[in-house]
Amino acid sequence: MRITQGTFSFLPELTDEEIGLQIAYALRQGWACSVEFTDDPHPRNTYWEMWGLPMFDLHDAAGVLQEVNACRRSYPEHYIKVNAFDSVRGFETMRLSFIVNRPAVEPGFRLERQEAEGRVQRYSMKSYASDRPAGERYATRS
């Protein structure tokens, strides 16, 4: 089940060239790009791990792409995303964030029901991937 988190997530996978174009757009706007990765696909997981520091003062997408590819080589089966942060006063927020790498097989989510007092049901979402410990969640690509 392909997770649809972040920008462009309903589009087919972006090619490297297209990723470069998006990064170039972000850099043109003066946003700082950073790369993050995780293997926990839950939509409430906002704390992905950082791959290096955000890259300020960059002018060209090739530098960021280098980092993306290095992250892909180290974690081929994790979700990797590129963030673009706008530091202008009044914004000071992430302006663009899109996933650039996914595991080959994404098992998806299940709905968990919990019975509470009375006949109240409490619902939560759980990903099948997180049944296994971190680092062993996705089969390595052959």
Add this chain to the structure above:
Amino acid sequence: MSVDASLDLPMHERADVPERDEGAHAPTGSRVDLVGLFRESGIGDVLAELDRDLVGLAPVKTRIREIAAHLLVERARETLGIVSGAPTLHMCFSGNPGTGKTTVALRMAEVLHRLGYIRRNHLVSVTRDDLVGQYIGHTAPKTRDVLKRAMGGVLFIDEAYYLYRPENERDYGQEAIEILLQTMENQRGDLVVILAGYESRMETFFQSNPGFRSRIAHHITFPDYDAAELLTIAERMLATMHYRLDAESRQAFADYLDRRIRQPNFANARSVRNALDRARLRQANRLFADAMGGAGAADAATLTLLSATDIRASRVFDDTSPPGPA
């Protein structure tokens, strides 16, 4: 030496624009007009500007003209669908002090961008301290950050030989060198690296790091300036600072250059700049002494003129002093 800005293309490369259809079986656009490409690319302007702004430096101008011709032919080939890989453009500028290495490197980014070789018109200028860290694990991120900043443009490494310090085994310069070599090879299309330094020390550096020499496509030597070129440089420097020489002081400065060139530790354009600064100092003192002696108000003409006495007061003219080391 001023050079004609038009490229001298050998006859067999000139192709004419087809005047009529060659028939349905011939591939469309099988001929390309190099002269037309040259005109519309604006390369002539770039070369003319370089000729104007840089005094002397014949080997540099020749090499840039060759690179421009190469680009032109590359574009022509692209229009016909013959594509070749990105050419290696890494360069090494070697020469004596004050011969214009840093100046030309600063302009090279603009030239290469206008020729269409690099994506971005920016130059990142670093020395050893910006690449090498102080402790284990510091060098790699530092060097990679610099490389990322320079991507798409030109990375200029001044005094490149300081990267390698064989006498200190705790030196991390070698790590920086390795990262540089890797990037220079794998991302040739993204980055142009220009090294610069004094000729003898660059030679030693290349001998101990043969990987560098093989990755650098253009080794350009910056020749020493001759006296006439130095005089032209001096006049240009003075013009930007709003000073002038009259006929007498020009002759005095020519004499000064003749003598100074023969003395040790001559640093070409830099020595000229220092000499001019000293002459300005003497001029200021002279004007001040004159004013104190009751000479009256000074006008713009007086304030901008460097007289022959300001120049001849230099120690270089002092024949009674013992000769310097040969």
